[in-house]
Amino acid sequence: MSGKQRITPRATDFSAWYNDVIARAELAEHAPVRGCMVIRPRGYRIWELMQRALDDMFRETGHENAYFPLLIPQSLLEKEAEHVAGFAPEIAVVTHAGGKELEEPLVLRPTSETIVYSMFSRWIQSYRDLPLLINQWANVIRWEMRPRLFLRTTEFLWQEGHTAHATDGEAEEEALSIVGLYRRFMEDWMALPVITGVKTESERFAGAARTFALEALMQDNKALQTGTSHNLGQNFAKAFDVQFQNADGEMEYTWNTSWGVSTRLVGALIMAHGDDQGLVLPPKLAPTQVVIVPIWKTDGDRVAVMQVSERVAQVLRETGLRVEVDDRDDVKPGAKYYIWECRGVPVRLEIGPRDVSQGQAILVRRTGGKTPVKMDGIAEFVSEMLELLQRSMLEDARTRREQSTRRNVTMEELVALMAGDGGFAFGGFCGKAECERGIKDQTQATIRVLPDPEFRTDPAPDRCVCGDAAVTEAVWAKAY
RNA sequence: CGGGGCGUAGCGCAGCCCGGUAGCGCGCCUGCUUCGGGAGCAGGAGGUCGCCGGUUCAAGUCCGGCCGCCCCGACCA
Known part of the structure; x- marks a missing residue:
């Protein structure tokens, strides 16, 4: 496990x-x-x-x-x-x-x-x-x-x-x-x-x-x-x-x-x-939004650290967050980091003796980066962090999609794209089923949709990828 | 349905050619030491070797049949 x-x-x-x-x-x-x-x-x-x-x-x-x-x-x-x-x-x-x-x-x-x-x-x-x-x-x-x-x-x-x-x-x-x-x-x-x-x-x-x-x-x-x-x-x-x-x-x-x-x-x-470490979940759909990893060496440390960890968990839960404290003593902190990252938990709070004495926790984002957070106002800070993560995940996904989107493709480009990197290919479409069929046979790509106005290219392509007059625009891609 | 591969401990595999006491890694259990990025040592539990039959003194291993699964070729939230 x-x-x-x-x-x-x-x-x-x-x-x-x-x-x-x-x-x-x-x-x-x-x-x-x-x-x-x-x-x-x-x-x-x-x-x-x-x-x-x-x-x-x-x-x-x-x-x-x-x-x-x-x-x-x-x-x-x-x-x-x-x-x-x-x-x-x-x-x-x-x-x-x-x-x-x-x-x-x-x-x-x-x-x-x-x-x-x-x-x-x-x-x-x-x-x-x-x-x-x-x-x-x-x-x-x-x-x-x-x-x-x-x-x-x-x-x-x-x-x-x-x-x-x-x-x-x-x-x-x-x-x-x-x-x-x-x-x-x-x-x-x-x-x-x-x-x-x-x-x-x-x-x-x-x-x-x-x-x-x-x-x-x-x-x-x-x-x-x-x-x-x-x-x-x-x-x-x-x-x-x-x-x-x-x-x-x-x-x-x-x-x-x-x-x-x-x-x-x-x-x-x-x-x-997801990334190479495992799952990455948007905060709103993460079963656990925050995992707290307490860190201790001695039994004395443990008591103090657990007390603070439970209190932080309580404060976060009161603001409606889904929080888990990983208090297992048979797994080392480093191993816990990997486990919870793999499970996609958006935010991790590390709380050790040093943090307890300094009145802070170390906040680590699943998507990268760590910062110390003061215990005062920690619930507000974490909540805002989660909202920020939620928004940036959408922006990042949109950026990735745009980088893999080509517009006004010709037949040659469509064929090359589908043989290579793949992605969304916007192009003119004549509306004929034989044309659609032919492209599928040749490239394995299908028309995913004839896009709604907001997604269309301006100005609209006037030629189908097959060379005939376009009656609409289409989005091709290899699909699951 | 056609071609290729695989069934051995919870998971991943070796062993099969060349028959002779069932093995390795991970995980699991116990104990001690560890603990701020995947801990170490010691001890331990766990198996009708996919199923049925055959050959043999002896089959995980050889032979025959069957079953199941995975990958590749015609559909789909």
Whole structure:
């Protein structure tokens, strides 16, 4: 547990680094079933902190939590043609139960649109029932060929929002406002800058009219889709007969949205901020924000140092900080430094006999640098330090992303970039699926999004990377 | 599903060619000395060598079969 095995440096093998960090920080492990993971307490608490923040945001915007079942009748899943086709390869099916073969196989939900909208059709009668804004926290199952802890597992945890509206405009507004909500969460809590935009047809959710997405760049210069929000149009309403009577007494199908983020966000946090020492957590999502390491030689020192350490911990906790005192006497202080750095704790306070006599503690930042802090006003100082760290992590991540972003790329540049350093490549796009396909075959890069106005290049490119006239701008990257 | 590799202590591995008392590092337990950047010494616990069969006086090692896992080629929050 407190071994001194080295973490593979990122530059040597990013994948091995990622696995090492997860193992050493005790975030998760592989389960007996291929593709499944056990999320350990230190990893699960990160997810719980994410959940709490997001859940509060959903509530503030009028959404209510509910729970729909894991098992879905196969016939129900098959009602929306495009949806079934899209998920077919990833579906797990229960055929036997109670000691006999089932009359109708049950699907383990890969997502819950089908069961949700079949229930919505019973709950909605009038325009007065709209909008209906539901969220659920749940696990889902998607049989994966190439699993990776947190990033792509057969079972994962997520939230899925499902809403019903009276008009297409309202649904579109809802889908977009969720993108904004996700973006605020990712920037303010995860310190993760994202690019937002709309997906091309080939990357669109099975059954959606439009898919909006948030894309972040990891330190290996590969993109990670960190969230999606779909305007489902009336596709599911028609498949599941979700109708309401409008003010004029006419029957209309509802307009729906669905949206989600998952435990993949933990993987994003690791890959966006981690360094060769291990995990680096933004203060707002760190299970332990401050670790106090008491230092002593003699028993007399120990009593004095522990007394001060506990008092400092108390003061910090009273200001709402998550604090741990590492008072183990079988591990030397130096070893503790490595352990807590590996776990990503943002701030460490070292308190030894010298500090006690001088009325101070030594504050060490996870991202580098140490300074003495006076005991008077230490809570305020540490709080401000954490806020500063939270902000600087976002700025640093944004700087890294900008350094790995190229604009107005030509086909030659795109090919060279994807064969080399990778990163985000902005360029004109003709809108043709064959063009998109060809670039993917040649470079392994896909269009992550057609970026929202705020991210676009000014002036807009007028030629597609293929040479044809551009109808829009696109962001290419190799993706997870 | 096609190609390559691996199953030996909690983890990482050696031993296998050439059959003969199951080993190393880390971790774990006990004690003493240590303690401001991964402590040292001494003692100790821990194993159906993936499974089934065969050859042999004798199999971790040789032979046959099976199972599982990892890596590489067609999808995805």
